[in-house]
Every structure is written in structure tokens, then in C-alpha cells.
Amino acid sequence: MxxxxxxxxxxxxxxxxxxxxxxxxxxxxxxxxxxxxxxxxxxxxxxxxxxxxxxxxxxxxxxxxxxxxxxxxxxxxxxxxxxxxxxxxxxxxxxxxxxxxxxxxxxxxxxxxxxxxxxxxxxxxxxxxxxxxxxxxxxxxxxxxxxxxxxxxxxxxxxxxxxxxxxxxxxxxxxLFKGINILDRGVLKAITGWSFVAGTLPVKLSYQMSDGARQALSGYTTNIHCYKEERQMAPDNCTGIILSCEFSKDCVVGADALGKRGLDSVDVGRKAGEELRKVLESSSCVDLHAQDQVILYMCLAEGKSTLRIGEVTLHTETAMHIAQLITKTKFTINQEGDSNVIECSGIGFVNKKIPE
Structure with missing residues (x-):
């Protein structure tokens, strides 16, 4: 062994x-x-x-x-x-x-x-x-x-x-995974959102979350769908909002927030909107949720991968540490203005288990 x-x-x-x-x-x-x-x-x-x-x-x-x-x-x-x-x-x-x-x-x-x-x-x-x-x-x-x-x-x-x-x-x-080269997200195409309530909660809370997100994203055009989940699909109580932003060069970034007892619904939406606005006002090509998740794919991919991010999170540092330990790849981070560029030469892992 x-x-x-x-x-x-x-x-x-x-x-x-x-x-x-x-x-x-x-x-x-x-x-x-x-x-x-x-x-x-x-x-x-x-x-x-x-x-x-x-x-x-x-x-x-x-x-x-x-x-x-x-x-x-x-x-x-x-x-x-x-x-x-x-x-x-x-x-x-x-x-x-x-x-x-x-x-x-x-x-x-x-x-x-x-x-x-x-x-x-x-x-x-x-x-x-x-x-x-x-x-x-x-x-x-x-x-x-x-x-x-x-x-x-x-x-x-x-x-x-x-x-x-x-x-x-x-x-x-x-x-195998293809290497990525995501340094320029292009121009903003659309900001879309989904604001939901479930269970016995009134649908007006979804509109309040949408209002909060729109306030945080003032100056941007947003299309946020407000709705109540079907009882059969979602019998328990919950509120939440998910925001998605698409750019012309196939970059997608997002933000989300969940409601909690005692939290004002407008504030829940505002939290998600402020998180997305931070990404929009940077030159980052991924959001904080995705930043650490892509590290594993970069280290396994074919060839060199480059990715422009904002601030390097501790989760991302940790993901790079584990990837380097196990695969012996090396990640580098180069600061460029308000952004950082992560580079990695992947191991080019080939899945030989798929039948020819």
C-alpha cells in the first residue's frame, strides 16, 4: 500500500x-x-x-x-x-x-x-x-x-x-479539466436575483429583501424575481435572496443572504446587495464563494491557469496549501492594483477510467 x-x-x-x-x-x-x-x-x-x-x-x-x-x-x-x-x-x-x-x-x-x-x-x-x-x-x-x-x-x-x-x-x-485564463470579465451584461419566502411567511418579505438589494445596488439595473415557494416544495419557514451578475466574457459572480428571526428583511437584501457591489466595484472575476472552490480544479487542470480575484481569503489560502501539499503544484499570487492574480501550473490529471 x-x-x-x-x-x-x-x-x-x-x-x-x-x-x-x-x-x-x-x-x-x-x-x-x-x-x-x-x-x-x-x-x-x-x-x-x-x-x-x-x-x-x-x-x-x-x-x-x-x-x-x-x-x-x-x-x-x-x-x-x-x-x-x-x-x-x-x-x-x-x-x-x-x-x-x-x-x-x-x-x-x-x-x-x-x-x-x-x-x-x-x-x-x-x-x-x-x-x-x-x-x-x-x-x-x-x-x-x-x-x-x-x-x-x-x-x-x-x-x-x-x-x-x-x-x-x-x-x-x-x-481532464481545461486550464483557465480569467483575467478580464468584460462589460456588465445583467444583474439578476431571486428573492424567496417559504412556509407560513408572507410574500411581502421577499419584496422587502428585493428593495434592500436594490438600495445597495443603486445606480445598477437589477431584475429580481420575488416569489413564495410552493408549500409542497418547501413546507418550513425561510427567507433568502440570491443575486447573480453576468459579464460579457462569460464571468459570473454572485452573492446571497438568508433571513433570520429578528432580522429586518430589507437589511437581509441589503447585505447581499452590498456584498455583490464590492465585487462589481473591483476587477475581480469571481466572488468570495467561488474563490476557494476553484483552487482544487486549477491544481488538477491541464496547463497554466490564471485567475483574477479581489482580496485573498483565508479559505483560499487554505485551499492552496492543501492542493500544494498533496499534488506538489505551486500557486503564486501577484498583486495588481486592487486585485490579485492567482497562477498555477496544474498537474494535468487525466481520467483514464473513461472507456475509449
Whole structure:
């Protein structure tokens, strides 16, 4: 057996992202890993349900072996097998984020030996994670730049605290990821938004969130769709807003916010609008949600990738650290005015499992 690769889960951001990226790269490259000190600085250290279900999902996809994977565990060992296509189910049984399940499983599914169907259950619109609509409407378009894609069906919405959401994702594998060169986003084409309420909450709250976003984006033309989710689709209470901004050179950036008890709906919308405005008034070609997510794809891609971002987040620094440790690639960051350019010569990983 290949010698196991040790990863300290407490470095830099020290959260679940280290675990997700380590497990994804382990499965793709066939490198056994031991991740220790998992989330040790969090108020509830170790694996939460969504972390556990995510790594169990990848283990299922590649018939890998997991040791020490329990709720609260701060150390796990993972020995991957071959990533296979097929139908896989992961259920957090909580409001744990479906988007975070997708983050760990999607790179593996894209490099499987045949098409993959993922039935993911938990929270569709959860705090401290991208809303599932962001993954579909914004991140999917960014992934297209790497020559990859997926389709998504939201079967049922799930919100805090009960969860119960259900999303089906269909993935066709690729032979390799193309390098990206995203330095100029072009001119602004459109700002679109979706402002929703669900459960017993009145639809007027969606209009209030839209008003807040428009106030924050004054001077820009916006088209925000306000609506109430069907009761059958979303029985529990929730409010939220997702904003998307498209540019002429296929760049897409976004922002989102969720309502909470006691928060004014106008302020919720304003928060999302202010977040998007910061990106608009910079020269960044991706938003904060996507910035760290693309690092894994850059390190695996063919050839040199370059990406213009704004401020380098701690999540992005952490993603680069893990990618460099496992793949031996090197990332560089060059400051150019109000932006930073990330460069990486990817390893050009070829998926040889796809039949000729």
C-alpha cells in the first residue's frame, strides 16, 4: 500500500474545507490520507453530520476504507479505491448543507469511470455555506470554464432546523479539466436575483429583501424575481435572496443572504446587495464563494491557469496549501492594483477510467 499522507486539519482556516479538499484529492489521485486535528478550534470540535456524510459519500463512490469516521472524531484515515459511476445517496439527517456535500463529491464524480447520479439530502439554503441555488446558477457556470458541467434538480427545499431538503445532481465525467485564463470579465451584461419566502411567511418579505438589494445596488439595473415557494416544495419557514451578475466574457459572480428571526428583511437584501457591489466595484472575476472552490480544479487542470480575484481569503489560502501539499503544484499570487492574480501550473490529471 502507498504510504499514508498526513494532513494537519488545524492549519490556517482550520475548518471542514481542509477535510473536504483532502478527501476529494485523495480519492482522485489514489493517495491514502490521515487528517488529524479536524476542526479542533471550533466550539464543537471534530466531525459534524455534514462532514461525516460527505466523506462517507466519497468513500462509497470509490469503495474506499474509512477509519475513525464518527460524529465528533478529530482524526480519520482514508484509503481510496477506484471512483466508479452509479447512483449514490447521502443524507445528513439534519439541516447540514447539501452544497457542502456537493463540494466534496462533485470533483470525484467528474473524474469517475461513468455517469454519476447523486441524491443529496439535508439543508438546501443553510447558513455558513453557499445556498444550493448559488451552486446551480453561478458556480456551475464557472465550472464550465474548466470544461465540466452538471445538472441539478431541486426536489424539495430544506431549511434550519429540520432540514429535509432533497437535490438530485447528474454528472457526466470528463477526461481532464481545461486550464483557465480569467483575467478580464468584460462589460456588465445583467444583474439578476431571486428573492424567496417559504412556509407560513408572507410574500411581502421577499419584496422587502428585493428593495434592500436594490438600495445597495443603486445606480445598477437589477431584475429580481420575488416569489413564495410552493408549500409542497418547501413546507418550513425561510427567507433568502440570491443575486447573480453576468459579464460579457462569460464571468459570473454572485452573492446571497438568508433571513433570520429578528432580522429586518430589507437589511437581509441589503447585505447581499452590498456584498455583490464590492465585487462589481473591483476587477475581480469571481466572488468570495467561488474563490476557494476553484483552487482544487486549477491544481488538477491541464496547463497554466490564471485567475483574477479581489482580496485573498483565508479559505483560499487554505485551499492552496492543501492542493500544494498533496499534488506538489505551486500557486503564486501577484498583486495588481486592487486585485490579485492567482497562477498555477496544474498537474494535468487525466481520467483514464473513461472507456475509449
Amino acid at each position: 502507498t504510504e499514508i499522507f498526513n494532513i494537519d486539519g488545524s492549519v490556517l482556516e482550520g475548518g471542514g474545507q481542509i477535510l473536504r479538499n483532502s478527501i476529494s484529492l485523495s480519492a482522485i489521485l489514489g493517495i491514502p490520507v490521515k487528517v488529524s486535528n479536524i476542526r479542533v478550534r471550533r466550539s464543537k470540535p471534530g466531525l459534524a453530520a455534514q462532514h461525516l456524510k460527505g466523506i462517507q459519500l466519497v468513500a462509497q463512490m470509490c469503495q474506499g476504507r474509512l477509519r475513525g469516521a464518527n460524529i465528533g472524531s478529530t482524526e480519520i484515515e482514508f484509503v481510496p479505491g477506484r471512483i466508479r459511476g452509479g447512483h449514490y445517496v447521502a443524507d445528513t439527517q439534519t439541516a447540514g448543507s447539501i452544497s457542502l456535500l456537493l463540494q466534496v463529491a462533485l470533483p470525484c464524480a467528474l473524474l469517475a469511470d461513468s455517469p454519476v447520479t447523486l441524491d443529496l439530502k439535508g439543508g438546501t439554503n443553510a447558513d455558513m455555506a453557499p445556498q444550493i441555488d448559488y451552486m446551480d446558477k453561478i458556480f456551475r457556470k464557472i465550472l464550465n470554464q474548466f470544461g465540466a458541467d452538471f445538472s441539478m434538480q431541486i426536489i424539495r427545499r430544506g431549511y434550519f432546523p429540520r432540514g429535509g431538503g432533497h437535490v438530485r445532481v447528474e454528472v457526466n465525467p470528463v477526461t
